[in-house]
Amino acid sequence: MPAAAGLLVLWATAVLHWSAARASQRAVAAKAPEESSASSSSSTAAVRTRFSPFPFLLRYAVAPMVAQSDLPFRLLTRRYGATVCYTPMLYAARLVEDEAYRRDAIDFDPASNGTAPGADRPLIVQFAANDPATLVEAARIVQHLVDAVDINLGCPQDRAREGHYGSYLLARRDWPLVRDMVRACHDALSVPVTCKIRLLDSFDDTLAFCRMLEDAGCAMIAVHARKRGSDKRRRVGPADLAQVARLRTLLRVPILANGNIRCFEDAEANLRATGAEGVMSAEAILACPRLFAADAALRQAPAAEMAREYLSECLNCISPPPLHWISDHVHNIVRAHIERNKWPDLRARLKAVGRERPHAEGLGPQSRSSEEQSLRAQEYAHGFAAMEGVLVEVEQRLAALHQQGGADAARALVQQQRALKRKEKAAEEEPVTGLFVEE
Numbered sequence: 054m055p056a057a058a059g060l061l062v063l064w065a066t067a068v069l070h071w072s073a074a075r076a077s078q079r080a081v082a083a084k085a086p087e088e089s090s091a092s093s094s095s096s097t098a099a100v101r102t103r104f105s106p107f108p109f110l111l112r113y114a115v116a117p118m119v120a121q122s123d124l125p126f127r128l129l130t131r132r133y134g135a136t137v138c139y140t141p142m143l144y145a146a147r148l149v150e151d152e153a154y155r156r157d158a159i160d161f162d163p164a165s166n167g168t169a170p171g172a173d174r175p176l177i178v179q180f181a182a183n184d185p186a187t188l189v190e191a192a193r194i195v196q197h198l199v200d201a202v203d204i205n206l207g208c209p210q211d212r213a214r215e216g217h218y219g220s221y222l223l224a225r226r227d228w229p230l231v232r233d234m235v236r237a238c239h240d241a242l243s244v245p246v247t248c249k250i251r252l253l254d255s256f257d258d259t260l261a262f263c264r265m266l267e268d269a270g271c272a273m274i275a276v277h278a279r280k281r282g283s284d285k286r287r288r289v290g291p292a293d294l295a296q297v298a299r300l301r302t303l304l305r306v307p308i309l310a311n312g313n314i315r316c317f318e319d320a321e322a323n324l325r326a327t328g329a330e331g332v333m334s335a336e337a338i339l340a341c342p343r344l345f346a347a348d349a350a351l352r353q354a355p356a357a358e359m360a361r362e363y364l365s366e367c368l369n370c371i372s373p374p375p376l377h378w379i380s381d382h383v384h385n386i387v388r389a390h391i392e393r394n395k396w397p398d399l400r401a402r403l404k405a406v407g408r409e410r411p412h413a414e415g416l417g418p419q420s421r422s423s424e425e426q427s428l429r430a431q432e433y434a435h436g437f438a439a440m441e442g443v444l445v446e447v448e449q450r451l452a453a454l455h456q457q458g459g460a461d462a463a464r465a466l467v468q469q470q471r472a473l474k475r476k477e478k479a480a481e482e483e484p485v486t487g488l489f490v491e492e
């Protein structure tokens with residue numbers, strides 16, 4: 054079959070698959086609320102058929118990260134194997150009401166739209182929300198730029214408690230509200246709705262909650278396999294991936310397993326262990342944006358090289374992220390060196406970038422006046438120079454350590470050889486005993 058015809062068949066298959074999945078979801082979601090109640094228990098569960106409404110691979114997902122899963126970072130991770138990315142969490146109500154927020158928060162690739170998805174796709178936009186109508190209104194503003202709309206049901210921070218969103222919607226009294234949000238999105242949007250959750254108190258509760266999501270029309274669930282913890286202890290301890298594996302056999306929608314990834318090998322092991330359609334990474338991919346690259350040599354590139362690659366992605370953006378997000382990225386990438394070698398001065402230099410000046414909040418067409426624009430440009434130039442200075446310093450200190458290590462190793466070898474020679478000489482001089490005894 055000629056290549057073009059092959060592509061056409063692939064495309065048609067994906068579209069058919071997608072339509073079938075949407076039809077099936079609509080049928081399920083059309084059930085009466087009582088029927089799709091959130092009370093099913095694991096004892097009655099059977100393995101069910103799974104639909105993936107997504108015409109792309111979920112396998113390697115870049116997590117939603119406030120102030121970190123920005124456009125240049127997403128583009129960078131995609132270059133190295135990420136198959137789908139999330140935006141940082143956006144506040145649905147603010148997106149609807151606040152024009153300035155809307156201008157700054159929507160960092161999506163300007164070249165992308167419904168008919169010509171650009172380089173930053175597949176993309177899932179995540180929302181903090183607690184009202185179905187507001188969520189739908191916010192989602193409608195961006196749905197033509199994304200492949201799915203996600204509801205944050207996992208954020209444990211104090212501000213999520215105060216604003217009543219994230220993991221604070223996992224309480225049983227809020228299940229009807231969550232169900233209504235999912236159903237409203239499912240019915241009103243042109244793209245699927247997905248949810249990112251944490252584990253509930255018991256496995257049965259988590260399963261019942263997920264079934265409620267499925268029945269309301271949720272097309273995929275990302276499971277951060279930890280319970281809520283607290284604002285200060287958000288990601289402490291290992292994630293319970295065994296629960297994800299059990300959920301995977303009992304739910305019909307695709308699952309992303311989130312937690313316990315330090316390196317590529319962990320990602321692969323987690324996929325095998327959970328059977329999930331994909332894994333999601335946050336902290337490990339911040340430290341190594343090439344985490345999902347199949348080629349180990351790419352993943353092991355020097356940190357400064359990866360940091361510079363991110364900086365150059367920022368420079369290519371029409372509207373780069375705020376300067377302190379950028380310096381946090383650079384810090385995350387070189388952090389292992391800074392911590393292992395105890396270089397707090399370099400950490401402090403990075404942490405100062407973008408935080409000491411008032412205008413460094415985003416740069417680009419959304420900036421208001423040309424005077425402000427030029428002030429910001431100066432600040433970015435200053436900030437980029439400071440970050441480059443730190444990267445050069447990291448490289449020089451590592452080279453010095455390497456040299457020092459080499460010199461230490463050479464000195465140790467010479468000492469070893471000298472000790473060996475002394476031993477040989479002493480053995481030659483020692484009188485032979487046992488064979489001839491001199492009286």
Ligand SMILES: Cc1cc2nc3c(=O)[nH]c(=O)nc-3n(C[C@H](O)[C@H](O)[C@H](O)COP(=O)(O)O)c2cc1C
Nearest residue numbers: 116117118119121141142205277312313334335336
């Ligand atoms: C800097 C940062 C920002 C985060 N922001 C969000 C967010 O906006 N929405 C969300 O659902 N989770 C957020 N998380 C949680 C991650 O998506 C992820 O669930 C968690 O870090 C566990 O994954 P990991 O073990 O790979 O880090 C954030 C995590 C980090 C490190």
